[in-house]
Amino acid sequence: MIGTGAVGSLFAANLSLLDDAEVWAYDLMQEHVAAINRNGLRLSGAGDIVGRPRATSDAAELPPCDFGIVATKAMHTEPAIAATAHAFADGYVATVQNGLGNEETIAQHVERVIRGTTFPAGKLLEPGHAQWDVKGDTTFGPYDERTPLAEVERLADACTRAGLPAKAVEDARGPQWRKVIFNASTNPVGALTGLTHGRVVERPDLRALVTGLVDEGKAVAAAQRIELDADPEDLIDHAARKDVAYDHKASMLQDVEAQRATEVDYLNGGLVRFGDEHGIPTPLNAAIQALVKGVEASWTQS
Amino acid sequence: MTKVVVAGAGSIGSLLAAHLSRVADVTVLTRREEHAGALREQGLRVSGRSDFTAQVAATADPAELPLDVGLVILASKGTDLEPLAARLEGRLPGATVMTIQNGLGAEEVVAAHGAWPLLSAVTFMSGTRHGDAHVEYVLDTATWIGPYRGTTEEDARRVAELIETGGLKAEAFPDLRPAQWSKLIFNATVNGVAALTGLPHDFHFAQTEQLSDLGHLVRDLVDEGKAVAAAAGVELHDDPWEMNVLATQRGHRHFPSMLEDVGARRPTELESINGALVREADRLAVPVPLQTAVYRLVKAREASYSE
Numbered sequence: 001m002i003g004t005g006a007v008g009s010l011f012a013a014n015l016s017l018l019d020d021a022e023v024w025a026y027d028l029m030q031e032h033v034a035a036i037n038r039n040g041l042r043l044s045g046a047g048d049i050v051g052r053p054r055a056t057s058d059a060a061e062l063p064p065c066d067f068g069i070v071a072t073k074a075m076h077t078e079p080a081i082a083a084t085a086h087a088f089a090d091g092y093v094a095t096v097q098n099g100l101g102n103e104e105t106i107a108q109h110v111e112r113v114i115r116g117t118t119f120p121a122g123k124l125l126e127p128g129h130a131q132w133d134v135k136g137d138t139t140f141g142p143y144d145e146r147t148p149l150a151e152v153e154r155l156a157d158a159c160t161r162a163g164l165p166a167k168a169v170e171d172a173r174g175p176q177w178r179k180v181i182f183n184a185s186t187n188p189v190g191a192l193t194g195l196t197h198g199r200v201v202e203r204p205d206l207r208a209l210v211t212g213l214v215d216e217g218k219a220v221a222a223a224q225r226i227e228l229d230a231d232p233e234d235l236i237d238h239a240a241r242k243d244v245a246y247d248h249k250a251s252m253l254q255d256v257e258a259q260r261a262t263e264v265d266y267l268n269g270g271l272v273r274f275g276d277e278h279g280i281p282t283p284l285n286a287a288i289q290a291l292v293k294g295v296e297a298s299w300t301q302s
Numbered sequence: 303m304t305k306v307v308v309a310g311a312g313s314i315g316s317l318l319a320a321h322l323s324r325v326a327d328v329t330v331l332t333r334r335e336e337h338a339g340a341l342r343e344q345g346l347r348v349s350g351r352s353d354f355t356a357q358v359a360a361t362a363d364p365a366e367l368p369l370d371v372g373l374v375i376l377a378s379k380g381t382d383l384e385p386l387a388a389r390l391e392g393r394l395p396g397a398t399v400m401t402i403q404n405g406l407g408a409e410e411v412v413a414a415h416g417a418w419p420l421l422s423a424v425t426f427m428s429g430t431r432h433g434d435a436h437v438e439y440v441l442d443t444a445t446w447i448g449p450y451r452g453t454t455e456e457d458a459r460r461v462a463e464l465i466e467t468g469g470l471k472a473e474a475f476p477d478l479r480p481a482q483w484s485k486l487i488f489n490a491t492v493n494g495v496a497a498l499t500g501l502p503h504d505f506h507f508a509q510t511e512q513l514s515d516l517g518h519l520v521r522d523l524v525d526e527g528k529a530v531a532a533a534a535g536v537e538l539h540d541d542p543w544e545m546n547v548l549a550t551q552r553g554h555r556h557f558p559s560m561l562e563d564v565g566a567r568r569p570t571e572l573e574s575i576n577g578a579l580v581r582e583a584d585r586l587a588v589p590v591p592l593q594t595a596v597y598r599l600v601k602a603r604e605a606s607y608s609e
Contacts, residue, residue: 192498192599194606203605205598212591269514283522287592290519291599294499297506297516 001025001053002080003072004032004041006122007096009130011069013041013051014162021158023053024062026084033057035128045122045132047163062087067094067155069116070106074099074266077106085109092151094140099266100180100274103143113143114152117176120164137165141172173221174229181217181232183250184267185210186239188288190250191262191295197239198246209284210236216282217271223278252292259299264292303327304464307367307374307394309386311337311346311360313429314402315377316437320346320356321468328358329371333382335362340434350429350439352469364389371397373461375423376412379559380405380574387415394418398457400447404489404559405574406482406582409450419452421461422478424485427470428556441554444471448478480539487527488542490576491520492549493560494596497570497603502555508547519592520546526590527579533586560600567607572600 001012004027016023025041027033036055043049056062065087072080074097081093094114095102107113119136138159140152152168159166189200189210200206214232221228239245255262268289275282308319309331319330323346330346332338341360348354361367371394378386380403390399400421401408409420426443445465447458458474465472475481492503495516501507510517524543531538549556563570576597583590 189599189602193602195602199605200602203602206602209595209598212595265514272513284591284595286514287519287522287595289514290516291495291498293514294495294501294506294516298500 001027002068002070002084002093003027003076004029004036004053004055005071005073006124006130007118007120008069008071009041009124010043010120010122010132011071011096011159011164012053013043013049013130014047014164015158016041016051016053017049018158018162021162023051024065024087025053025055026057026059026062026080027055028057029127030057031127032124035126039128042129043122043132044125044129046120046135047132059083059086064088064090066091067158068092068110069155070095070097070102072097073261074102074263075261077102081106081109088112092147092155094155096138097266098179098183099263100176100270101266107143112147112151114140114147114155115143115172115176116140117172117179118164119179137167139167139169139172139175141169171226173224173226177217177221177226178228178230178232178235180267180270181214181221181228182235184217184271184285184288185213185232186236187250187252188262188264188268188292189213191252191256192288192291194253196246196253197248197250198242201236201240212284213268213288216275216280216285220271220275220278220280220282223280224274256292256295261296262292264289268292304373305329305368305371306464307331307371307397309374309376309390310378310382311341311434312377312379313431313437314425314427315375316346316431317348317427317429317439317470318375318377318402318465319358320348320354320437321352321470322464323356323358324354324469325464325467326373327368328356329367330358330360331364331367332360332362333378333386337434338362344435347436348439349432349436351442352439364393367394369394373397373464374399374418376401376403376408379403380408380571381569383408383411387412391415398453398461400461401450402445403574404485404493404571406486406578407574413451419457420450421447421453421458422450422482423447424478424482426485441556442471444473446473446475446478446481448475448481450478475539479536483531483534483536484538484540484542484545486575486579487524487531487538488545489558490527490579490593490596491523491542492546493558493571494576494593494600495520495523496558496561497564497600498596500561500565502557502561503546503549504555505550508550523592523596526583526588526593530579530583530586530588530590533588534582564600564603569604570600572597572604576600 096118118138156166338360425445462472
């Protein structure tokens with residue numbers, strides 16, 4: 001596991017309980033690493049377990065591995081994979097990160113890459129301890145022809161046996177783009193207005209803005225012949241239900257409130273970049289990206 | 303001496319009242335009696351580009367205003383204009399009334415409350431209030447004045463001269479709409495982006511090196527505004543993009559009122575600025591998707607105060 005924030009911890013803890021897997025956790029948070037090595041990696045909530053991955057902040061300690069799973073925030077992909085690539089000289093590296101462009105970045109450092117999208121969610125409570133909020137599926141697929149589907153199936157099977165249902169498909173872009181379009185169309189609107197997901201969706205004027213963002217994302221996906229596995233609009237309305245995620249503050253809103261760098265460059269910025277490459281205009285996504293970048297810039301002002 | 307009432311003593315109203323008191327008999331009409339009391343007792347201090355303390359009459363009660371007022375300047379925020387005009391209804395029959403609010407529509411709001419001759423004004427000067435009786439004069443740019451109802455360019459010129467003699471900059475125009483629209487587009491864009499990002503109006507707004515730089519968005523928002531002005535038959539006095547670049551080049555980081563309002567979780571002037579622009583666009587069937595997005599986002603930001 002490369003990166004053991006919330007999602008990385010869910011994978012590392014669950015996979016470490018498999019009899020046939022030896023799991024290493026690479027993370028730069030030294031307190032987290034020390035706690036994992038001392039007391040194990042504890043999950044609470046949707047599942048209560050204590051995993052026993054071997055944790056390190058020193059990439060040189062990593063042995064050659066069959067699989068890597070990158071779970072850092074998107075802006076940390078480059079340094080994380082650059083530091084750890086040596087462990088995957090004969091292996092495969094999957095991403096379960098948010099946004100667009102992670103596979104491309106990973107592929108600059110390792111030969112064989114696996115595209116992935118995951119829906120489980122949680123948060124780090126304290127070093128060595130993560131809250132598991134939501135169970136959810138993961139989809140993996142080969143990034144290019146250098147990764148055979150059989151290897152992707154081996155990884156998906158391990159995750160499934162570990163309690164994280166995963167499937168392997170030839171083209172994993174559908175679920176990835178559905179999630180990216182969902183996140184890009186709702187997270188920054190919450191971040192810019194301060195409203196929870198449900199309150200964004202129940203305002204007809206904002207709901208129309210969300211649809212404008214979704215439509216641009218769909219057009220960029222269509223230009224690449226990506227078939228979304230579901231309509232992001234349905235997910236958006238579903239998540240707005242009181243019994244689902246009405247009161248949920250998007251992670252980007254949480255980032256903004258804590259003045260942490262957001263993933264906007266990999267969500268809206270990713271859609272703009274792929275749109276440019278395929279001649280699809282994305283003015284609303286570009287506007288939203290510029291506004292959120294402006295928010296980030298305002299933190300360094302006196 | 304001309305008798306002048308300045309109604310509303312925010313930073314613009316305070317700057318006008320203090321400077322005009324040097325050449326006219328000025329009464330300040332405030333919303334709060336406490337504010338009027340502070341002005342009566344301490345005078346109105348100006349620092350920054352001017353440095354003096356003006357003695358002004360002040361009251362919060364419209365019934366106490368002098369009867370023979372020649373000029374009334376309504377300098378409240380756009381959000382406070384309607385109740386202010388209502389308080390003046392039936393009073394000051396001999397006065398010419400001048401609006402100076404941001405955005406569009408202030409003149410119509412006032413016209414509905416009395417038959418006064420009306421002048422329109424937009425101001426580019428700025429100040430910062432440091433309490434009820436102290437205002438700092440920050441940007442010494444001009445106030446532009448034009449006729450609106452029952453007035454002529456000559457009337458506008460007389461008021462501009464009065465303001466100039468008092469020590470501020472002012473200019474009269476035969477038709478204010480070109481200037482008003484330049485400022486409308488500038489304000490809708492800069493104030494909206496500042497309110498959403500938390501950035502004061504600084505170099506970021508003119509930055510266009512990288513694709514995601516804020517300057518691209520600012521220029522696109524300005525272009526939408528220009529298309530609306532063109533459809534409305536208004537030839538802009540200044541290019542709002544150049545106004546933006548010039549303002550950021552001065553090196554001063556201005557905090558637009560909309561940014562300060564959002565920071566303090568107060569209602570903003572969104573409706574009379576961005577709302578007015580978007581509604582005009584709608585009426586003229588000019589697509590303005592980005593201005594619409596900014597308008598909706600700030601509107602929703604105001605709704606989040608109750609979260």
